[in-house]
Amino acid sequence: MAGKLLVYVEVLEGTPAEHSLELLGKAKELATKAGLGVGAILVGHGVRRVAEEVVYRGAEEVHVVDDPRLATYSVLPYTDAAAEVIRNVGPEIVLFSATTTGRELAPRIAARLRTGITADCTDVDIGDWVDPATGRRYERVLYQLRPTFGGEIMAAIVTPWHRPQMATVRPGLFPVPPRDPSRTGRVVEWSAEIEESSLEAAEVIEVRRETRKVDLRSARIIVAGGRGCGAKGFELVRELAKALNAEVGASRAAVDAGLIPYDHQVGLTGQTVKPEVYIAVGISGAIQHVVGMKDSKVVIAVNRDPEAPIFRVADYGIVGDLFAVLPKLIERLGKRR
Amino acid sequence: MPMNVVVLVKPVVDPKAAVRFRPDGTIDRSAAKLVVNPYDKHAVEAAVQLKERFGGRVVSVSMAPPHAADAIREVLAMGVDEAVLLSDPRLAGSDTLATSYALSAVIRRLEQRLGGVDLVLCGIETSDSNTGHIGPEVGEWLGIPSVSYVDRILEVGDGRVSVKRLIEGGYAVVRVKLPAVLSIAGTSYQPRIPSLRDVLAARRKQVAVWSADDAGIDPSLVGIAGSPTRVVRMWRVEIKRKGVVISEADPDRAVDRLLEELRKDGVPLGV
Ligand SMILES: Cc1cc2nc3c(=O)[nH]c(=O)nc-3n(C[C@H](O)[C@H](O)[C@H](O)COP(=O)(O)OP(=O)(O)OC[C@H]3O[C@@H](n4cnc5c(N)ncnc54)[C@H](O)[C@@H]3O)c2cc1C
Ligand SMILES: Nc1ncnc2c1ncn2[C@@H]1O[C@H](COP(=O)(O)O)[C@@H](O)[C@H]1O
Numbered sequence: 067m068a069g070k071l072l073v074y075v076e077v078l079e080g081t082p083a084e085h086s087l088e089l090l091g092k093a094k095e096l097a098t099k100a101g102l103g104v105g106a107i108l109v110g111h112g113v114r115r116v117a118e119e120v121v122y123r124g125a126e127e128v129h130v131v132d133d134p135r136l137a138t139y140s141v142l143p144y145t146d147a148a149a150e151v152i153r154n155v156g157p158e159i160v161l162f163s164a165t166t167t168g169r170e171l172a173p174r175i176a177a178r179l180r181t182g183i184t185a186d187c188t189d190v191d192i193g194d195w196v197d198p199a200t201g202r203r204y205e206r207v208l209y210q211l212r213p214t215f216g217g218e219i220m221a222a223i224v225t226p227w228h229r230p231q232m233a234t235v236r237p238g239l240f241p242v243p244p245r246d247p248s249r250t251g252r253v254v255e256w257s258a259e260i261e262e263s264s265l266e267a268a269e270v271i272e273v274r275r276e277t278r279k280v281d282l283r284s285a286r287i288i289v290a291g292g293r294g295c296g297a298k299g300f301e302l303v304r305e306l307a308k309a310l311n312a313e314v315g316a317s318r319a320a321v322d323a324g325l326i327p328y329d330h331q332v333g334l335t336g337q338t339v340k341p342e343v344y345i346a347v348g349i350s351g352a353i354q355h356v357v358g359m360k361d362s363k364v365v366i367a368v369n370r371d372p373e374a375p376i377f378r379v380a381d382y383g384i385v386g387d388l389f390a391v392l393p394k395l396i397e398r399l400g401k402r403r
Numbered sequence: 404m405p406m407n408v409v410v411l412v413k414p415v416v417d418p419k420a421a422v423r424f425r426p427d428g429t430i431d432r433s434a435a436k437l438v439v440n441p442y443d444k445h446a447v448e449a450a451v452q453l454k455e456r457f458g459g460r461v462v463s464v465s466m467a468p469p470h471a472a473d474a475i476r477e478v479l480a481m482g483v484d485e486a487v488l489l490s491d492p493r494l495a496g497s498d499t500l501a502t503s504y505a506l507s508a509v510i511r512r513l514e515q516r517l518g519g520v521d522l523v524l525c526g527i528e529t530s531d532s533n534t535g536h537i538g539p540e541v542g543e544w545l546g547i548p549s550v551s552y553v554d555r556i557l558e559v560g561d562g563r564v565s566v567k568r569l570i571e572g573g574y575a576v577v578r579v580k581l582p583a584v585l586s587i588a589g590t591s592y593q594p595r596i597p598s599l600r601d602v603l604a605a606r607r608k609q610v611a612v613w614s615a616d617d618a619g620i621d622p623s624l625v626g627i628a629g630s631p632t633r634v635v636r637m638w639r640v641e642i643k644r645k646g647v648v649i650s651e652a653d654p655d656r657a658v659d660r661l662l663e664e665l666r667k668d669g670v671p672l673g674v
Contacts, residue, residue, distance in 0.1 A: 140577070141539065142548055166570045170551035173499070173536035177543035182500060182631030185534035195635070213640065215422050215531055219430070221637045228631035267548040267580050271565065274573035287672070310672060322590075328572045335571045342671050352589075353533075364670050365644065366661070372650060381645040382664055390654035398658055399672065 069158035071097045075106045075120055077113045085163040085237030087123050092240040093161055094124045100192040100206050109147050111137040121251035124243050133258035142264035145174045150259040157230045159208050164234035176232045182225035183232040184210035195224050216353055238338030280329035282313050287343045290315030290332055293323055294348025300325045302392040303347055309400040317349045333358035348388050351376025405459035407517045409510055410450040411525035412463045412478050413440040414471035418530040437474040442526030444594035446587040450524050451482035460484050464509050472610045479605035480597035491615040493622050498630035503540030505625050508618040523584040538586035549584040550577055555591040
């Protein structure tokens with residue numbers, strides 16, 4: 067075996083997070099192509115229990131740091147624990163999901179290991195790379211593809227001579243690998259090497275995390291409302307959704323304002339959706355929202371601000387007051403039934 | 404309890420201007436006007452609010468070419484007391500590991516000069532690189548805690564700060580020991596618009612230009628040599644959107660036109 071590719075697997079409510087399993091599936095594909103072994107890192111408390119589950123999803127070995135002091139996520143103790151495992155295992159590549167956890171934790175680990183890291187990749191691949199300056203060939207180089215300049219430009223990035231090569235990868239891009247309980251793998255338990263100062267540095271006082279019950283990913287049409295809708299506007303959003311037999315989506319600002327439950331949130335910290343038609347109403351089009359809906363086939367936007375960035379990612383836009391536009395739309399689309 | 408706050412401010416190519424390439428495929432930043440990274444203004448706003456509440460000094464730190472000084476005046480007008488611009492040809496080509504090292508070296512010097520730095524604030528990401536790595540990496544170089552995606556600073560006292568951090572499906576409240584690095588999300592701190600008086604007052608404030616040596620930077624850890632990552636290719640993303648924007652004052656006509664366009668293009672809304 068030429069080396070290892072490890073995936074940091076987040077555990078949410080006692081199960082491996084779906085986005086981590088997706089990444090494991092992708093990692094396995096790359097590892098097979100490059101002749102690498104594929105493994106996982108689990109950090110937390112009570113996480114030993116899910117190691118087998120991670121094996122069933124394709125990991126050949128699972129490195130576990132299970133310690134009561136790691137019961138809630140906090141960046142410093144988790145950095146200590148994960149960095150120590152990575153140092154000992156010496157993988158070629160370590161991948162994280164580009165979640166709020168991954169994007170906080172992974173750069174901290176990378177800096178500790180004095181290696182490079184690429185953020186928020188939309189694809190990864192493995193291949194050879196020849197340094198144009200020296201003509202030297204490097205093998206098993208991770209090609210990290212990611213948008214920059216707010217999505218206007220794509221970049222391919224490599225980390226040729228540092229190990230491990232590290233990246234965070236956007237959730238929601240790859241299929242979850244099938245579960246195969248006949249798979250076997252090695253589980254390696256590590257004791258947590260945590261500095262006392264890391265534990266003292268931060269105290270997590272409260273975590274409020276809703277899990278979602280509504281799956282918007284298979285929706286054909288989504289009508290999404292933003293903060294601009296207010297409670298009254300959201301009624302119109304729901305009505306329009308009903309007229310179109312569509313699901314209701316929302317921006318984070320709408321969710322945070324209590325207009326609709328988190329279940330419906332689209333974006334970086336919500337769901338990634340790809341409907342045939344996405345209708346954004348009273349949504350400004352912040353990048354964190356757009357990453358969750360930009361692969362929709364057709365995007366329609368209603369916003370009274372002609373400068374709203376949502377119009378830059380829309381096929382059709384109406385510049386106007388949603389309270390005037392939506393009733394007309396509902397009337398016209400409802401009528402044909 | 405007066406607080407000394409360092410706020411990291413990156414001058415970037417105006418995100419409203421189209422990105423230009425050089426013939427060799429690299430990005431041409433030379434001609435473009437530099438502005439303050441929009442996200443960093445939220446961090447500046449948070450820093451200035453802390454100063455207004457607790458007293459102390461706010462110093463901005465930027466790593467950019469010398470002509471970035473003009474852009475930095477904007478944050479001086481917002482209430483930053485002084486600005487440091489780290490500018491040195493040896494820093495060119497630095498990736499996030501190298502940049503965070505260089506910024507942390509400046510912060511260490513400021514620590515000595517100010518008799519301590521209580522907080523380092525930064526934006527959640529830059530408009531040109533969108534990584535959000537600098538905050539956690541600076542924290543690591545300085546050996547202090549970091550919190551990313553901070554929506555709001557809730558409380559300061561007893562050498563600690565409580566913050567609300569955004570996560571999937573909600574938030575977490577974290578109490579961290581000072582000094583710490585916080586990446587401020589653009590959600591709660593709406594940047595103030597400086598008045599004419601503020602703008603004039605900012606002219607008397609100083610943008611100190613530091614070389615790598617002024618900051619005590621080890622040249623082998625910055626620039627291309629100190630950067631583990633290499634950008635091997637960049638290309639423009641084709642946004643395949645039709646971009647039909649209807650600005651009719653009359654909502655009836657606007658909706659009519661929309662439905663007509665949808666029908667023409669066969670968009671499956673059953674219209
Ligand atoms: C770590 C992090 C994660 C995040 N995750 C997400 C995420 O998953 N999803 C997400 O959506 N955001 C997310 N955000 C927040 C994001 O940055 C924006 O704050 C949010 O998307 C804004 O929501 P909005 O467009 O509804 O509100 P606003 O930006 O307030 O926009 C409201 C819009 O409504 C328009 N409007 C107002 N009244 C009317 C009217 N009567 N008629 C027509 N138009 C009107 C306005 O012109 C404006 O464009 C995240 C932010 C951070 C920092
Ligand atoms: N060259 C720089 N000079 C000063 N601050 C920077 C620089 N690069 C990044 N930052 C800070 O780090 C944050 C995150 O940047 P990034 O990791 O590049 O997305 C930004 O919002 C800035 O506050």
